[in-house]
Amino acid sequence: MLERFKVPERDRVYVAEAHVRAATEGIFRHSGISPEEAASSTDVLIKNDLRGVESHGVSNGLRRYVAEYSANKLNPTPEFKIERETKTTMTVDADGALGIHVGPWAMQQAIDKAKEFGMAAVAVKNSGHLAGCGYYAMMAAEQGMIGHCMTAGGSHQTVPPFGSKPVMGTNPIAWAAPARNMPPFLFDVATTQVANNKIGLARRIGADLEGGWITDLDGEPILDQIQPPDTGDYYLLHIGGTRENGSHKGFGLALMNEIICNELSGYGPGPVHGTPGGHFFQAYDIEAFTDIEKFKDDMDDLLKHIAEVPPTKEFDRVLYAGLMEDEDEKKRLKDGIPYHREVVEWFESYCAEAGIECNLR
């Protein structure tokens, strides 16, 4: 994550992982979710926070989810309905479950099928926010597979190249693959210049946005560095930013995501219906293609080679996706997770009101 998105030192409260995990589980249980499922939902958010993916941890997500449960927009006790199933595929209606609720279950279904048949995928519709895709891809990597996950996100947030009206969401994508000793590959990004959550994060911590990240409400790219506008006063640009700089590539990735998450799942086109998006979870069993021990050795050689590329003179080192996330996780497990004090205050006030045990300091 770019430095500008990190919580400034003066506003940080370091919270032990176990404490924020316990408080978050308590909040989910209070929303009516079973203890086991509250724990698996919580794990998604806490792992994101541990890995430095603050934009998809408790800070941005939790109060929104709680509000959606309390307004009956999410179903805390869903029954997942399998609409179609083959040896390698499954299409699931999540019955209004939050994405982080159905996601770990759906990814495990794909992994189990891939173990038997080589590869498999599960498409999920009628479900809420997934909190990024990296967590699910990593579930597969932790079980000897290559994992792939996408979610079509919301609609009407991003404008296509040359367009004046928003069409899709940030449509994030992730892939993960294991190595032996090197930190695993974990590539987890929005197909926009920045995730929408990062705009809120930048607002909270007073950071500027780079030119070419967003448009005005006529779809004209804003090319100057600016303070984050308010929600509703901007649209997002796809990876690349402008057409000359390749935004058609980011847009094409986002559209591939939309087609697989919404059309292949049978959910129907998000841009047309203005619906939140479906999710897609896929696993490739490495052993079905090659010897997994050789694969892990090759991954170590590859990732070490990249991390050892000499940097250009202004920079310290070269990174690959997953390297810093792994370092963050180790550091945060030891030192605690740095949250903005305003987030900790929200936890404390919500828990006090709801009678949930909460001990974050």
Place this chain on the structure above:
Amino acid sequence: MLERFKVPERDRVYVAEAHVRAATEGIFRHSGISPEEAASSTDVLIKNDLRGVESHGVSNGLRRYVAEYSANKLNPTPEFKIERETKTTMTVDADGALGIHVGPWAMQQAIDKAKEFGMAAVAVKNSGHLAGCGYYAMMAAEQGMIGHCMTAGGSHQTVPPFGSKPVMGTNPIAWAAPARNMPPFLFDVATTQVANNKIGLARRIGADLEGGWITDLDGEPILDQIQPPDTGDYYLLHIGGTRENGSHKGFGLALMNEIICNELSGYGPGPVHGTPGGHFFQAYDIEAFTDIEKFKDDMDDLLKHIAEVPPTKEFDRVLYAGLMEDEDEKKRLKDGIPYHREVVEWFESYCAEAGIECNLR
């Protein structure tokens, strides 16, 4: 394709599709390839040219392939060896075949397996240039599937963000999906700002390169608009260009491609060994996930919605990947394919020398 990459009107020779196809097949047969396989190899290049993907048609590729066959760097009569196979996966040693030789066969294997088991993928190693990935993805779309193809390309062409030395190739990716009446989705791009072939194309037609597309030999991004440097005097930047503009996303995609094409295939890390890359062909049977008739209707609604987004004031219309390719194909089937006269002259002189029938004008 950006206007700057198109052959200038004054240098164009319009060649009927059947004529360039016949000459290309003759050239492949002359290199020792069987008539049937010469025809399927040719189809890849001609379809690329028809779809406006000049960078991966006969202009840039053919004389290189002919030279590689004649130097015994490519095997015109390969025996594909299946190294590992499951119900949904296959790992193939292509025995030194050109990519466009093994590619159509490998994609069809994936399609056939997906028809039976829902989804499937074929990983190929020990093979030459694939000429982009779009053709193969479209093979699946034409058979009621979503197609996905990648090739790890060459090595040592692109520098990672913050890096001073090149690591990977342009690592292109493609996905395709059918619609009913709208032109199909066909997303086919390099994970670099521009495909390397486009640098040669720009040189041939005297076009400038945009800032942020390439680096100097120290890996420093060149941010000014410049004339294309000579081969060997530059490295390519990943999608995004600079880190602030998201080049870590292009780099992550390229690395995902490397991992799946080279590590999952058992070929081994291209950046370490300096080898040309493996290929990956995948098909998802739409019917395994949802009703294909509904899928096609939803695709029409989606793609029509996007093509009808009102453009910003400087532009005529909004495009999705595959729309212009389809229009180009219809136009070029009628009017002929516009080649640079220098390309036509090469055909004529090569064919005259080799005694191959050639009637391009």
